[in-house]
Amino acid sequence: MTQPSEHVSVQVEVNGRRYQRSVMARLTLSDFLRDELGLTGTKVGCEHGVCGACTVLIDNEPARSCLMLTVQANGKQIRTVESLASGREMSPLQACFQKHHALQCGFCTAGFLMSATALLEEGQPTREDIVETLSGHYCRCTGYSPIIDAVEEAAAKESS
Amino acid sequence: MSFPHSQSPSIAARSIGARVPRGDDPRLLTGRGQYLADIVLPGELHACFVRSSAAHARITRVSIDEARALDGVVAVWTGEDAAKFCEGIVGELEVEGCFATTMPLLARDIVRYVGEPVAVVVAESRYVAEDGCDLVDVDYEPLEPVLHPRSALEGGPSANEELPDNVALRGGKVLGDVEGAFNNAARVIEATFHSGRLSAGPMETRGVIASYDWTSRRLRLWTGSQMPHYIKYCLTAYLGFPENECEVLTPDTGGGFGQKAHIFPEEMLLPLLARELDRPVKWVEDRRENLMTATHAHEQFIDIAYAFDSDARATGVRIRATGDGGAYHQPPWSMGVEPWCTAMVTPTGVYDIPAADLIYEAAATNKTPIGAYRGVGYMAGTLVRECLMDDAARAFELSPFDIRRRSVVREFPWTNPQGIVYDEGSWLQTIDELERMVDYTAFRERQAALRAEGRFIGLGLSVFVESSGESTAMGKAHDLGGIYHDTATVKMEPNGSVTVTIGLTTQGQGHRTTMAQVVADSLGVPLEAITVRAAESTTYGWGSGTVGSRGAVIAGGAVLRASNVIRTKLVALAASMLEADPADIDLVDGAAVVLGVPGSSVSIIDLATAVYFDQSAWPADFDPTLEATLAYDPARPIFSNGGHAMIVEVAPDTGFVTVEKVFSVEDCGTVINPDIVEGQIRGGVVQGIGAALLERLVYDDSGQLVTTTLLDYHMPSMDFSPPFEIHHLETPSSHTPGGIKGMGESGLIAAPAAVLNAVNDALSHTGTVLHNIPITPEQVLRALRG
Structure with a gap:
């Protein structure tokens, strides 16, 4: 059996770029992204899978990167908040977050953006869909309604 | 005593008042924030x-x-x-x-x-x-662990041998004829409250x-x-x-909220x-x-009673507020400030109550030390005062708006029995405005119709006055020590761009944007030309802390004072270059203009360039330093006010409470940026809904904390978030920059009382009145089942 501190080889694609790394078997995916790849846009808020700040997309599905080991992502495609803007332009969702004042401290924001991105890619969510999906994320600053408004407007923009 | 750093120059609001998007956002939204x-x-x-x-x-x-x-x-x-x-x-x-x-x-x-x-x-x-x-x-x-604050104060083992009788704080005051008020009362409305132990829970x-x-x-x-x-x-x-x-x-x-x-x-x-x-x-x-x-917060046991005369006017109050302080004072706020503020400041609130018997105490217990969390002392104090107002409304068969109008202060300046002077406020208008927003008559009709169907909705009201812009004057007004002042540096460079450094750090409140708005109006430069650094290093400036709803007022005052030094130089230079009287020069839209003389203007960029590179343009005795650091500390205490009304529904099968809608009235004087003020209201109110319905740190009988994950300590998620209707009243302060008042704590201060009152209104047919938060489904079900 592999020991927790033993090194294991992993191959992942992160934001369209391939990485081959030897990592500790116990290294969490969030620590891999942040510490090994320098992608610190993904935040760690609770390390027990509740707050949602560390959410990334793995093969287009939202996942809590604090609860996953890096080795579990072997062979998968990962997207983080750093992938959302194209060139020097924020994505429509990011722009809607700014317009609706849907962030204050910004610490939870990457997680909301990634879950909302997956939701928008699935189709045209209703306000109820948005609330149901994003209730798996905590924000302590905004009181949430501006986040709902932002995602709703981004959904409307995508459909138009 | 008067000091120059308490005087704030006047300012014309142009960018102030606008919904300016935050400059920080693209950085934070793209994952470039550096926490x-x-x-x-x-x-x-x-x-x-x-x-x-x-x-x-x-x-x-x-x-x-x-x-x-x-x-x-x-x-x-x-x-x-x-x-x-x-x-x-x-x-x-x-x-x-x-x-x-x-x-x-x-x-x-x-x-x-x-x-x-x-x-x-x-x-x-x-x-x-x-x-x-x-x-x-x-x-x-x-x-032996000491876990119950009131029994700890009566004797027994010590939680911390430095405080052998567990008394960390004990004191009080009797003001006015309290005995007379209670002896002559038509009714006494009283209760014992428990406000649960909370964590501020910043995401970072x-x-x-x-x-x-x-x-x-x-x-x-x-x-x-x-x-x-x-x-x-x-x-x-x-x-x-x-x-x-x-x-x-x-x-x-990533958020602070006092923690x-x-x-x-x-x-x-x-x-x-x-x-x-x-x-x-x-x-x-x-x-x-x-x-x-990381400190716990807000937990208190409070006995409180109001005397009412036969006209349903409050005539006296008695309060004993006991803090469950934990094992040590956490500096600088200590376990004392929570019950002290509840007892000494909040029992009179917006009401003209001439007599008050005020007792505060904090017990050392074997728990995590109590610290600051948004609305220190004010939240629990507003909870007990406003809940008893609604209890009194039911007793006198008055509407929650009418009972408050009987006692609300109408004339300013007003001095409460504690000796605190309130210069201005829209205390009555807040009550009137909330009544209009909720459409009270229509609500009661809807409530009755739904009750006939076995559905239970309720309306709760809570109004508040909040000390804001924590300052030396505020401390003195409350018989507290503490000297405060904060500095700001404003520097203009040769191309007319401005760098501002403030002594206050920011945790998401958007100070970099609001302070840029103040500078834009002072110097007439566009927002894009202004960079604000919010105490990123103690190498720059001095700050007394981003606490006590003081950011906008205090940083705003310091920024405006420093900015005004630069403004005065630009005006003098422009007057010389345009051969005009400095009194006729205004700085607006990127230029110095001569009022009443169309076409006579010079750009701010040209002025800045001339300061650095063209001595021939200077007037006599001109000092080219385009950098100023000045302090600010308001001359007088500043109070904002407002209120919330909430409609909730309680589910008779589960006991769950849903907040259907929040109506908020906020009067923080001149609003710098409505988006940011409304963001503070929504965030604070939802924290208050959490405090009222969900959040509680729980110790077992051995003193183990059993709520150590976010699954056990349940903060509100999006499905708990209600829609808001927010109304701004603007009663400017006469002595702050542009009339700004602070408001960062108001949402959490007053929301829990509105939730509790709304639940009690929904349960009013049962005869049960709840006085503890969080309101658990068990409590609601017990009330519904008699």
Whole structure:
């Protein structure tokens, strides 16, 4: 059996770029992204899978990167908040977050953006869909309604 | 006494009042924010703490040899190691009847709450540091835990031998003819309340990085603090780091809400470790530690009674507010400020109540120390006052609006029995406006119709007055010590761009945007030409802390005073260049213009360039320094006011409470940026809904904290978030920059009372009235089932 501190080889694609790394078997995916790849846009808020700040997309599905080991992502495609803007332009969702004042401290924001991105890619969510999906994320600053408004407007923009 | 730094220049509102999008947002939205854990120093070590598993115990043995021997562990310190450098941090509140405690950096001999740091392991990686902690073995000999504040004050074992009778704070005052008010009362409305133990729960936990260079004796300490200058002061006063070589840096910070407005043992230990180990040391708190040790908040037991005359006017109040303080005072706010403020400040609120008997006390208990969390003292005080107002409305068969109108203060300035002077306010208008917003008659009809169907909705009201812009004058008005002032630097460069540095840190409140709006209106430059740095380093400016709803008022005042120095020079130069009277010059839309003379203008850019490069344009005796640092501290205390009305529905089958809608009225004087003010309201109100319905830190009978994950400590998620209707009243202060008042705490101050009142209204047919928060489904079901 592999020991927790033993090194294991992993191959992942992160934001369209391939990485081959030897990592500790116990290294969490969030620590891999942040510490090994320098992608610190993904935040760690609770390390027990509740707050949602560390959410990334793995093969287009939202996942809590604090609860996953890096080795579990072997062979998968990962997207983080750093992938959302194209060139020097924020994505429509990011722009809607700014317009609706849907962030204050910004610490939870990457997680909301990634879950909302997956939701928008699935189709045209209703306000109820948005609330149901994003209730798996905590924000302590905004009181949430501006986040709902932002995602709703981004959904409307995508459909138009 | 009057000082120049209390005078704020006038300003014409142009950008002020606009919904300016925040300049920080693109950076934060694209993952470019740099929070504490994102900072990596070359060669950094990682610290992890061994924390007490016992509420109250004697440490009989700490075995660290195995941890020290672990590959990758660099050092293990226990209480003795830390005590060589510092005996502990002294905490107290500067009021009558407060007794100090000394909090050790690492516990020695005795542990006094679950989570108290006992040892620290420093290693090459966080993973190894945690492995090291697992190898530290601590033996405890149990002592009796003290867990109930009111019985603790009556005697029995001590929670902390520094306070043998467990009294950390005890005092009070009798003002006016209280006996007469109660003897002659037509009715006395009274209750005992329990306001639950809360965590501020910022999304980013605490964290510290320390780096020390022995050659220069230079210490750099990164911490997401709301009070970096205070931290620096503690590092010099307690630990002897040279003031001139000590820098506290504040990176992007993921919320604070008061929790990050303290000095913590971890912030004192890491600089010592960095100095002794000669390597940078980093510690990032995990969520379990945050819930266990980063201060708890707001818990009080409160007895309160109001005397009402036959016209339903409140004539007197008696209150005894008891704080469940935890094992130590957490400096600088202490366990005292919560019950002190509840008892001494809030019982009169917006009402003209001439007589008051006020008792405050805080008990030491074997729990995590109580600290600041948004609305310190005000939340619990507003809860009990406003809940009894609704109880009184039911007793007198008046509407919740009418009962409040009977007693609300209508004439200003007004001095309450405590001697606090309120210069202005829209206290009556708030009640009237909320009544209009909820459409009270229509609500009662809908409530009756739904009740006939077996559905239970309720309306709750809560109005407040909030001290804002914490200042020296505010402290004096409340018989509290404390000297406050904050500085700002405004610097204009040759192309007319402006860099502003303020002494206040920001945790998401958008100070960089609102302060840019103030400067834009002062200097007539576009927002894009202004950069604001919010106390990113103590090298610049002085700040008394981002606390007490003071950011906009205090930073705004300092920024405006400094900016006005630059403005005066630009005006003098423009008057000389345009051959006009300085009194006729205005700075607007990027140019100095001569009022009444169309076409006579010079751009701000040309003025700035001339200051740096064209002496021939200068008037006589011109001083070209385009940089000014000035302090501000308002001359008088400032109070904002407002209120919330909430409609809730209780589910008869589950006892769950849903907030259907929130109506908020806020009067914070001149609004700099409505988006930001409304964001503060929504965020604070939802925290208040959490406090009223969901959040509670729970100790078991042995003093174990059983709510140590976010699954157990349940903060509101999006499905708890109600829609809002927000209405602004604007009663400007006559002595702050542009009439601004602070409002950061108002949502949490008044929301829990509105929720509790709405639930009690929904349950009014049952005859049960609830007085404890959080309101659990069990309480609701018990009420519904009689």
